[in-house]
Amino acid sequence: MMGNPLYTDEIGKMCFNPAKNWQLGWYGDKYVEVDPLLNSLSLHTLVGIGEFNEQQQQPVVVKIETGTPKDYFVGFNRAVGPNAQNDEADNEVTIVQVEGGEGHHYAQSYLKAHLLTGESYTIDNFANTGQPLTIKATYINLSTSPGTASIQILYGSDLHECESSDECSDDGIYCNGVEMCDTSASFPGACVSSGDPCQLGSKCSETTQSCTACDEVTLELTTDNYAGETSWDIKNNFGTIIDSGNNYGIGTHTETISNLQEGAYTFTIYDAFGDGICCSYGEGSYKVMSCGKTLAQGSSFGSSESTEFTIESSSTPLPTANPTNQPTNAPTSQPTNTPTSQPTNAPTNPPTAGPTNQPSNAPTSQPTNAPTNHPTNAPTAQPTNTPTNPPTVTLTNPPTTTPTIQPTNAPTNPPTAAPTSQPNTTPNSQPTNSPTVQPTNSPTAQPTNSPTGSLQILPHRSLQILPRRSL
Known part of the structure; x- marks a missing residue:
């Protein structure tokens, strides 16, 4: 008998309401927390605590966060076993609100509604947002063991029926994801937001509309029966205690440590008696999370247990988990500088039908200024398709293999190879056939013994010496 309002020992098999069951933390990890401001539509299947077992997957309590x-x-409120003699709301979905404490500490709780299949309960101004929130019991199944109750939690007045996501318009809120048509519960479905677009461990910023590194951690602590023995702390990499907690009462407690700077930290949980928080004297446990990402968890340890974790820099936006509302500005993060190693300066002008008189300035690296003055060393293997731009007027005799260094004005008989380096000291017995190219040096190296007459060179005749006249 738990919370029996009938004040008798004979009857009254009934259990605590959902708020008290959340506070007690008796049902392991079979709890779900929903934030409608981030996820406007959520669907859940509940089981009653009268048929609870650790192997089941369904939760026993859903908490709706109001901020x-x-x-x-x-x-x-499944009416079987230890919960078989309820005062009201047998086999119905029950909705309870606490007066304070967020379900973690003692506070007065009130039954707001109990629902049969198809019934709903609406909060007109949910959490002072001006928007309604509706909780609906979509289906209660008592034919299975355990029995189940399916519920739908729907937030916002702008939701409407739809058959495809094309019918859903953007609500202008970045951190609740993109709008889509959810037909999982019924058809037609409802336009809902896809939820937090950021990955686990990152934080969504509505101001910058981006995902940044999470700068906070949350501790969920469920004590054993000796809660006063349990304490914890978080130290930075210099060993300085950033935050700590102790003197807890029996039950589940949640602590949030915010505005942590980038760097390494160590979380340590202590037990003064040295036997941990599970399982000799109660089933305690702890879990440390950073924006939904589990950093540390445990239950069985001795005097203490430590886990290191890191807070990343929040200066660099992190990738989103879901598609963003607006596409990125460019498909690639770092495009290549140029597609080719050495592109041409510019496209060439329209090409001519045949070879041009003058080559284009590009694409050749060093074009010639004009056609070359000299022909190639040898005829090409294949003739050109068309005559060269300046053809000869008439056919020439066979060209020489290579151009001559200095061509003569006319063919020679042949000419002498070159003038002699030094002239003869005396006249030749035989004259040359033709005047020499260059005259001999004068005067002669040695003069004659007596004056000579004037020399006359006569072809094919002997020389005659004429006497000099007296003055």
């Missing part, structure tokens, strides 16, 4: 101490809790 205030006055949260809502939803459960399935």
Whole structure:
């Protein structure tokens, strides 16, 4: 008998309401927390605590986060076993709100509604947002073991029926994801947001509309029966204690440490008696998370247990988990500088039908200024398709193999190879056939013994010496 309002020992098999069951933390990890501002539509299947077992996958309580101490809790009041003699709401979905404490500490709780299949409960101004929130019992199944209750939690007045996501318009809120048509519960479906677009461990910023590194950690601590023995702390890489906690009461407690700077940290949990928090004297446990990402968890340890974790820099935006509302500016992060190693300066002008008189300035690296003055050393293997630009007027005699260094004005008989280096000291016995190319040096190296007459060179005749006249 738990929370029996009938004040008798004979009857009254009934359990605590969903808010108290959340606070007690007796049901392991079979709890779900929903934030409608980030996820406007959520679907859940609940089981009652009268048929609870650790192997099941379904939760026993769903907490609806309001952002205030006055949260809502939803459960399935299955009337079997230890919960078989309820005062009301047998086999119905029950909705309870706490007056304070967020379900972690003692506070007055109130039954707001109990629902049969198809019934719903609406909060007109949910969490002072001006928007409604509706909780609907879509289906209660008592034919299975355990029995189940399916619920739908729907937030916002702008939601409407749809058959495809094309019918859903953007609500202008980045951190709740893209709008889409959810037909998982019924058809037609409802336009909903896809949820937080950031990956686990990152934080969504509505101001910058981006995902940044998470700068906070959350501790969920469930004590054993000796809660006063449990304490914890977080130290930075210099060994300085950043935050700590102790003196807890029996139950589940949540602590959030915000505005952590980039760097390495160590979380340590302590047990003063040295036997941990599970499982000799209760089933305690702890979990440290950073924006949904689990950093550390455990239950069985001795005097202490430590886990290191890192807070990343928040200066660089992180990738989103879902497609963004707006496409990125460019498909590639770093495009290549140029497609080719050495591109041409510019496209050439329209090409001519045949070879041009003058080559183009590009694409050749060093074009010739004009056609060459000299022909090639040898005829090409294949003749050109068309005559060269300046053809000869008439056919020439066979060209020489290579151009001559200095061509003569006319063919020679042949000419002498070159003038002699030094002239003869005396006249030759035989005259040359023709005047020499260059005259001999004068005067002669040695003069004659007596004056000579004037020399006359006569072809094919002997020389005659004429006497000099007296003056």
